[in-house]
Amino acid sequence: MPEPPSEPPLVHLAIETSQREGGIALQLDDGRVLERTFPCGGRETDLLVPSIDALVEEGGIAPSRLELVSVSIGPGSFTGLRIAVSTAKALARGTGCALVPVPSAWVVAERWFHDSGDRGSVLVASAAKGTACWLTRLDRSDDGLVQARPAGLFTVQPPTEEVMTLCDGAWILADDHAPEGFLEACSGHSRGHDQPGPSARACLAAGQQVLARTGPVPAARLEPLYPREPEAVTLWRKRHS
């Protein structure tokens, strides 16, 4: 019996602006993926919507053809995430497309597994401040990324026992802002460390996985992932405690 024809892929836009270099990727219904990068969070100009405009034109489609927008939601640059989330909410309102929030750790992990060909585990350390980091452990299975434990803020220097367990057998993906000594302290437990490098294409792939597992979210529920309360509030509490 002949196999039923497979559904064409959704026209899917991914937005990754959690770091200084932003990127967008557009998957068309013929399977082609177009990609663009641009500097993010500049004071003089904002290139996210112009980049989307250029990519959509390159793909030869109208804005109304967008069916899905995946957004890398952080933790990361507040400015970049704010622009991305606000833009995505408006795209949903203007085109009726669905929205998928993708934790930026998933984007980082997806790219790292793709580039390295590794099939193990990673621990993504982000939003470092003082002695704490936002940690997300992700494992690569045949079905894609698996996050067995919730992500969260952990004291990593000195690392707690729980942090050591999270590091166990994983590659640590941490940027230069990771607390000094953290990587050395984990070296006996982890497989090594590497720099995280998100990309819009990885956001596209991670977004498809999130969509398959949890479905889209209403625009009102698309928000950046804030690891902490605003710093001014923390200082206020300290001053008034």
Next chain:
Amino acid sequence: MNEPRQPTCILAIESSCDETAAAVVRDGRRVASNVIASQHELHEEYGGVVPEIASRAHLERIGPIVDRALLEAGIDLEDLDAVAAGVRPGLIGSLLVGVSFAKALAWSRGLPFLGVDHVESHLLAGLIDRPEVAWPAVGLVVSGGHTCLYELSGPLDLRLLGATIDDAAGEAFDKAATMLGLPYPGGPELDRLAEDSGAEPEVELPISLMRRDSLDFSFSGVKTAMLYAIRGTPRREGGRTVFERSAEDLAPKQRAVLAASFRHAVVAALVRKTTLALEATGARTLLAGGGVVANRLLRRELEALAVARGLELRMPAMAYCMDNAAMLGVTAHERLVRGQRDPLETTASPTTRRGR
């Protein structure tokens, strides 16, 4: 005689500080909807606007606020001719939310995007639902973030004449109210106390005039004088500044007198500089806008000034004094009918660009 206005339907979005707002404005003068979500409850505890809290709240609220503005106007996106947003000045994190939303919405519907100046739009709030004004005009913007005087030869032809060199008048009112122990946001509370008590401005506070011919403002001196009037002369004690008393020691009548005295001093400075600007420009109209224009003494004094000089005075209705998106829609209309558009690269700016 008023010329017929070119029909337009514009969605405008405001997010420059702590109000998330959206409005639909028809033909540049008729407000079909004007939705404002204030964040006062979020900032009250801190006695002022916390920028990061404001940005987060804008992002949560902007979608529902835009939906409500469209619903209340009885239109959908296909009825719009343009989408506008306040792009400057303001808190950068807050502005970015509105600007990004407006640009993406405009792009997704193939509509023009217009980025407008929030402060200059305060001046045009007085044109809403009213006949055209006679130009040239002097414009006074008085709000929590801005105190400026402009000369206008048309709705978009502005020249900055003067501005505050330190605190904005609204900021000074809020700080004086905090000194008096009034709840946040204090400016309107101070006005209410001064007005409702009927207290006379018996305490002499300095009316800052800078140089006699200057059209700039300064409110830091009157603020300091208010602090000393409330708490007495400060002295150094063990490396700390100690005051003779606290605001809680004041009797209700003293508190009311101080509120009336502060209001009198600030309003007197605003009116004197405005008078100077009117004399210098020969304006036929006085436009006033911004949250402090809701202050009842200022309204009365500006009305008296206009009568005395035979001018037309345009002050916005109370609903358009505070930060709102309808006023942005008026400015956007004026730009749209002149064929102006802004590129999608446009971004937010914390400061205004107009120099003297």
